[in-house]
Amino acid sequence: MTETEPQKNGFHSDDEEDNKNQRPVNIEADVHEMERRKRVETIMSSKIFREELERVVGDRIRDSAEDGISALIKDAIRPGSGPVTSASTAVIPINDIRGLDNIIYAKGEKQLRCKLAAVYRLIHLQGWAPGISNHVTARISQDTEHFLLNPYGLQYNEMTASSLVKVNMQGEVVEEGTTNFSVHKESFALHSAIHASRPDIKCIIHLRSQNVVAVSAMKCGLIPVCQEACLIGDCSYHTYRPDMNSQAAKDELAKDLGPSNKVMFLRNHGVVCCGRTVEEAWYMAYHTVLAVDTQLKMMPYGLDNLVPIEESVRASVYELAQAGGGGVNHGTSKEWGVGELEFEALMRKLDNMGYRSGYQYAEPLVRKDPPRQVSDVEVPPTVSNLSYLLEDDELCKDGGLRTLLAQLLRSNKKNSWVNNSHGTGGGGMYETVEVKK
Incomplete structure (x- = not known):
């Protein structure tokens, strides 16, 4: 009588492929990792690989006065011998507030700092940054009348949430940032005058790019020849004077801005774009620059050839934009404010680029359907159950x-x-x- 090999728990195949199918997922992953390491060890121990590596290092040492290994590492990190590009440099995170550092800030201040620092980065990415000059300011609260702004001496691409300086209405430092730089009080006087006259304004962006300054110096100002000019509403104009410390100068600026306008061109000095939120201020600044660029492209053909948009059309477009969300608030789970939907998309862009914005998203990018409710009653598996x-x-x-x-x-x-x-x-x-x- 011949003995037969006992069957193991109902498994009757000795095929290796069947054994693989029985492995748990974590064990299968470990097997793949072991195989990968084995291949790497085989390559590293190869005589041909060692000889080729020695040849490359030797050629590098002969061709360059630098240390061969150091030069190879530099080439691995930054291929080529050209200048360092923005894509190959390390990105400074916007949200650098971690751990116990949160407790020194008031409620909501950390999020405001991240938003404001992100605006500085966006201005830099758009090519509007004027070096270390100009400011973007944000009001922390109506009660304390404290404001956040950039320290004078830091470039826009270096701005982080913790480096912002907190000042009062007079420009005096209330809380220093994490840098050794202080604020430019004379430049902040322009912002403090607007904040004092318009409590509804929470954020002010001062831009001084070439195209903006060019339009601010024109007698015609900004002509509504495109949709972007309609989205920002009516614009104000003010003859800028560097000395803003006198009360008369502040009163004149407040009068020119008016009670409701959010965009004001400073003659020969750029533009200030205001908003009830940081998102709205960026919305106004972005569309102002687009409107300015469009007008300058049309100017060579002569003012007589420009066809301004009718006042009634401008009013309807502006009213629709002020509803927020581009007029698509209906049917969504959130009522978007002016510029919020666009700003959230830009924060996703910064996060995807590695900036770590620290922004708290109101809506996730991918929609997840709720799970279907399963009935507790079992349906008989009959052919009639359709x-x-x-x-x-x-x-x-x-x-x-x-x-x-x-x-x-x-x-x-x-x-x-x-x-x-x-x-x-x-x-x-x-x-x-x-x-x-």
Whole structure:
């Protein structure tokens, strides 16, 4: 009698592929990692690889006065011998506030700092940064009348949440940032005058790019020849004077700005864009620059050839934009404010670029459908049970498929399962009985 090898727990195949299929996922991942390491060790121990590496290092030492290994590492990090580009440099994170550092800030101040520092980075990425000059200011609260702004001496691409300086209405430092630089009080006087006259304004962006200064120096000012000029509403104009410390100068500026305008061109000195939120201020600044660029492209053809947009159309476009969300607030789970939807998209862009904005997103990017409710009642697995298919909206998007399933359901209703008992003991068997009408 020959002995047969015992079967193991119902598994009757010695095939290696079947063994792989029985492995758990974590063990399979470990096996793949072991195989990868084995291949790497094989390459590293190869004589041909060592000889090639020695040849490359030797050629590098002969061709360069630098240390060969150091030069190779530099080339691995930054290929080529050209200048360092923004894509190859390390990105300074916007949100550099970590751990216990949060407790020194008031409620909501950390998020405001991250937003304001992100605006500085956006201005730099757009090519509007004037070096270390100009300011973007944000009011922390109406109660304390404290404001955040950049320290004078730091470039816009270096701005972080913790480096912002907190000052009062007079420009005196209330809380230093994490740098050794202080603030430019004379430059902040322009912002403090606007903040004092318009409590509704929370953020002010001062831009002084070439195209903006060019339009601010024109007698015609900004002409509404594009949609972007409609989105920012009516613009104000003010003859800028460097000395803003006198009360008369502040009163004149407040009068020129008006009670409701949010964009004011400073003659020969750029523009200030204001907003009730940081998002709205960026929205106004972005569309102001677009409107300025469009106008300058049209100017060579002469002012007589420009066709301004009608006042009624401008008013309707501005009213729609002030509804927020580009007029698509209906049907969404959040009522977007002016510029919020656009600003959130820009924060995703910065985060994808590695800036670590620290922004708290109001809406996730990917929609997740809620799980379907499963009935507690078990449906008998009969051929007549087609109703669950009709309830699947995703499956029955096509009207033809829904009609076909309905016809099958009606035809199968002619058959029903009945319990026909045979014998004793209450046991039963199921049989199909045709129901005749």
